[in-house]
Amino acid sequence: MSRVLSRNARFQQWQSYLTTRAKRTKAGLFVVQGVRPVSMALGRAWPVEAVLVRSEGALSTWADDAVAQGRRSGAEIVSVAPDLMVELGERADQPPEVLLVARTRLLDLTDWTPDAPAPVIVVVDRPSSPGNLGTLIRSADAFGASAVVVTGHAADPFDPVAVRATTGSLFGIPVAAAAGPTDVLAVVERLRAAGTETTVVGTDETGDRVIDEHDFRTGTVLVVGNETRGMSAAWREACDVTVSIPIGGTASSLGAPSAGAVGLYEIARQRRPGRRSVVGDSSS
Secondary structure: OEEEOOOOHHHHHHHHHHHOHHHHHHHOEEEEOOHHHHHHHHHOOOOEEEEEEEOOOOOOHHHHHHHHHHHHOOOEEEEEOHHHHHHHHOOOOOOOOEEEEEEOOOEOOOOOOOOOOOOEEEEEEOOOOHHHHHHHHHHHHHOOOOEEEEEOOOOOOOOHHHHHHHOOHHHOOOEEEEOOHHHHHHHHHHHHHOOOOEEEEEEOOOOOEEHHHOOOOOEEEEEEOEOOOEOOHHHHHHOOEEEEOOOOOOOOOOOHHHHHHHHHHHHHHHHOOOOOOOOOOOOO
């Protein structure tokens, strides 16, 4: 077991993965913080380069198990001074027992076709907030989506704020990145060619119809736009239909994570057995 007990070059590298996107991207590495994200990453066999372990004090059973899992996967085990673990864990109250230095990994859309019978793909168009992006990834995972695709100039899904906001769902659902609609529409065309009816649905306050009037029981690409500017012109053109979410009160609109969660819930609601699917639908 190697040891890092001072702010040496290796510690500074790890710290840079927390603060600098360019460093994460160049190294292809990011830091995983928190009990559930660490457990999910190890449990889902995510590629882990190093398991960082607090050097002082007895470890919990969970931490011992995490270290053992990391060792079995071939990751390096590194004993790290508690004050350094506090900085890397970004927690002022106490040093975390275990952190991971993991490899970044994105889904390649080139030849990918989801194998679900009526898949749901969530597109997040140019999200500016890592926290919002992480929350949307968590919602997509919770409601059974096949993948999340982040498009355009966007927040980094491996930003520590995004990773924490996913509460481990980053390791439970494939996440891809694309410049714009082209790569996603290629997936749609492959689905349609295979006989899976698929609709590209954008969320917009001036949508063509209210969200519960659209039939989501077929394959769906759900597009959630930027927090302040909504969908790009390219995505508006790519959508087969846009849907609005009725709101009241003094709010001018829903935030992107809320709109995405409402859309995902409506899809799941319509697909539950025995539920009325859309307004005017006579099925029970």
